[in-house]
Amino acid sequence: MAGPGYHDISEGAEIASRQYQVTRADLVRYAGASGDFNPIHWNQRIATSVGLPDVIAHGMLTMALAGRYLTDWAGNPAAVTEFGVRFSTPVVVPDDDKGAQVEIAGIVTGKLAGNQVAVDITARSGDAKVLTRAHAVVRLP
Amino acid sequence: MAINPEYAGRTFEPSEPYEVSRVKIAEFATAIGDASPLCRDHAAAQAAGYPDVIAPPTFAIVITAADTARLMAEPDLGVNYAMIVHGEQSFTHSRPLHAGDVVVAQSTIESIKQIRTMTTMATVTEIRTVNGEHVCTARSTAVERGA
Numbered sequence: 001m002a003g004p005g006y007h008d009i010s011e012g013a014e015i016a017s018r019q020y021q022v023t024r025a026d027l028v029r030y031a032g033a034s035g036d037f038n039p040i041h042w043n044q045r046i047a048t049s050v051g052l053p054d055v056i057a058h059g060m061l062t063m064a065l066a067g068r069y070l071t072d073w074a075g076n077p078a079a080v081t082e083f084g085v086r087f088s089t090p091v092v093v094p095d096d097d098k099g100a101q102v103e104i105a106g107i108v109t110g111k112l113a114g115n116q117v118a119v120d121i122t123a124r125s126g127d128a129k130v131l132t133r134a135h136a137v138v139r140l141p
Numbered sequence: 142m143a144i145n146p147e148y149a150g151r152t153f154e155p156s157e158p159y160e161v162s163r164v165k166i167a168e169f170a171t172a173i174g175d176a177s178p179l180c181r182d183h184a185a186a187q188a189a190g191y192p193d194v195i196a197p198p199t200f201a202i203v204i205t206a207a208d209t210a211r212l213m214a215e216p217d218l219g220v221n222y223a224m225i226v227h228g229e230q231s232f233t234h235s236r237p238l239h240a241g242d243v244v245v246a247q248s249t250i251e252s253i254k255q256i257r258t259m260t261t262m263a264t265v266t267e268i269r270t271v272n273g274e275h276v277c278t279a280r281s282t283a284v285e286r287g288a
Contacts, residue, residue, distance in 0.1 A: 026172070029171070029172045030172045030173070032168070032172070033168045033169045033171070033173075033203075034169070034172070034202060034203055034206070035206065050223065050224075059227040059230070060199060060202050060206075060230065061172075061173065063199055063230060064172075064173040064197065064199040065173060065174070067173075067197060067199045068173055068174060068175045068197065071175065071197060072175075072177075076177070076189070077170075077177050077179050077180055077196070077197045077198070077237065078191070078195050078198075078236070078237035080198040080234075081233070081234050082231070082232070082233045082234070083199070083231060083232050084230065084232070084280070085229065085230055085231070086228065086229045087227050087228060087229065087230070133229075
C-alpha cells in the first residue's frame with residue numbers, strides 16, 4: 001500500500017485516472033455517515049421541486065472520492081494535508097443500479113518542502129466538470 | 142430575504158466537544174469506499190505511527206458542517222436553508238483526526254457577498270482539541286440562490 005516515493009515523482013507527472021460509480025445506495029450511506037440528510041440527495045420529489053433534474057450527489061461525496069483518489073495513490077489516508085475544491089456542476093444520480101460515473105484524474109504541478117507535492121485534480125461526470133479549482137497538497141513517503 | 146451582511150466578521154461560540162470514535166471513522170471510510178486498514182485496524186494504525194485509527198481528510202466535514210449548520214440557524218442571519226448549495230470547500234490539516242480525539246469547532250463568517258440574485262457566505266471553522274492543539278482549518282462557501 002506504499003505510494004510512490006517523493007523522489008520518484010517529477011513535476012508534470014500524471015496520476016492514472018480512475019472511475020467511481022455513485023448509486024442512490026451510496027448517497028444514503030454517505031448521508032448517514034456524514035450527517036447531511038438534505039433530501040435533495042435522496043428524494044426525487046423534493047429535488048425536482050427545487051429545480052434540479054433529479055437527485056444529486058452530495059458535493060462532499062464527490063470531494064471525498066477525489067480525496068480517496070489521492071490517498072489511495074499516496075498509500076495513506078493522512079497524506080492529503082491541504083485540499084480545496086469548487087463544486088461547479090452537480091452529479092445527477094438516476095434511480096437505477098448504475099447510478100452516475102465520476103472520473104477523477106490528477107497531475108503533479110509542483111514539488112514542495114517536507115516531501116509534499118502539489119496536485120491539480122479534474123473530476124468529470126458525463127460531459128460536465130463537477131469539481132473545478134481542485135488543488136491538493138499530498139505528502140509522499 | 143437575503144443573508145444579513147452585518148454578520149460578516151462575526152465569530153461564534155465554540156461547539157460542544159466532539160469525540161472522534163473508531164466506529165464513526167470506519168463508517169465514514171466505508172461510505173466513501175476508502176478501504177485503508179489505517180481507518181479500521183487499530184494495530185495497523187499504531188504500526189504506522191498513529192495513536193489510533195485515522196480519519197480520511199474529508200471526515201472533518203462531519204464536525205465542521207454541524208458547526209456551520211448551527212450558525213446558519215441564527216434567526217437574524219436570515220439564511221433560507223432550502224435555497225443553500227455548497228459552493229466551495231477546503232481543508233488544511235496540521236495532522237489527521239484520529240479515534241480518541243476530543244475536539245471543538247469554532248466558526249467565523251469571513252464574508253457575505255451579494256452577486257446579482259445570489260448571496261455567498263464564506264465561513265472558516267477551526268478544529269482544535271480540547272487542549273488547544275490545532276488539527277484542521279476548514280473553509281466553506283455556501284451559496285443562497287435567489288428566490
